[in-house]
Amino acid sequence: MKLRFTLLLAASLLTACASTPPARLAARDHIRDFTLEGRFALRVTLPGQAVQNSGGRLTWTHQNRSDRVLLSSPLGYGLAEIETTPEISRLRTAEGKTRESSDPDALIEDVTGQRLPVSRLPAWLLGRSGGTAQIETDARGRPARLSEDGWQVDYSFEDDSPSALPARLTLSRNGEIELRLRIEEWKDAP
Numbered sequence: 001m002k003l004r005f006t007l008l009l010a011a012s013l014l015t016a017c018a019s020t021p022p023a024r025l026a027a028r029d030h031i032r033d034f035t036l037e038g039r040f041a042l043r044v045t046l047p048g049q050a051v052q053n054s055g056g057r058l059t060w061t062h063q064n065r066s067d068r069v070l071l072s073s074p075l076g077y078g079l080a081e082i083e084t085t086p087e088i089s090r091l092r093t094a095e096g097k098t099r100e101s102s103d104p105d106a107l108i109e110d111v112t113g114q115r116l117p118v119s120r121l122p123a124w125l126l127g128r129s130g131g132t133a134q135i136e137t138d139a140r141g142r143p144a145r146l147s148e149d150g151w152q153v154d155y156s157f158e159d160d161s162p163s164a165l166p167a168r169l170t171l172s173r174n175g176e177i178e179l180r181l182r183i184e185e186w187k188d189a190p
Contacts, residue, residue, distance in 0.1 A: 033063040033188070033189035036186050037183075038058055041054075042179050067082070089102070089107045125166070131149070134148070142157060142164060151171060
């Protein structure tokens with residue numbers, strides 16, 4: 001059960017957290033590739049099961065339509081690594097187990113039992129639709145809330161600029177899953 005929760009956490013985390021973005025990073029609307037460092041807290045409340053909480057750190061690189069997410073405990077111990085490309089998705093656990101699939105959402109469902117929107121998360125981080133999202137904006141035109149396929153993403157910013165990158169995100173679905181992200185740093189992808 002602990003492995004399933006860790007993998008659910010890993011899947012949920014193709015996501016992030018930010019302080020003021022570096023000046024060299026493009027404005028939110030023009031970003032295609034990025035690296036971010038942050039912290040996460042995940043709460044899963046599934047019917048008939050005990051509430052599960054987890055948290056830790058993440059490093060996420062999104063480049064050329066591919067992602068690499070490294071998840072670690074609050075003390076820095078590796079939990080999992082997720083790599084996705086347009087052709088293949090691979091999840092490696094700290095125990096050395098590897099799973100692969102051509103569909104990242106199906107891979108996570110196979111591993112955790114939950115269909116999670118892994119393929120949409122890079123767009124959602126930046127307040128963009130991963131398909132047919134409804135996006136509410138704040139007074140500065142930045143994303144405030146995104147709703148898509150039963151998921152809700154709420155955004156918080158530390159910078160008043162209309163092109164600011166989010167510093168905090170909360171992703172939730174039907175009161176069952178809540179993922180909070182605190183992005184400490186956004187960087188250009190290497």
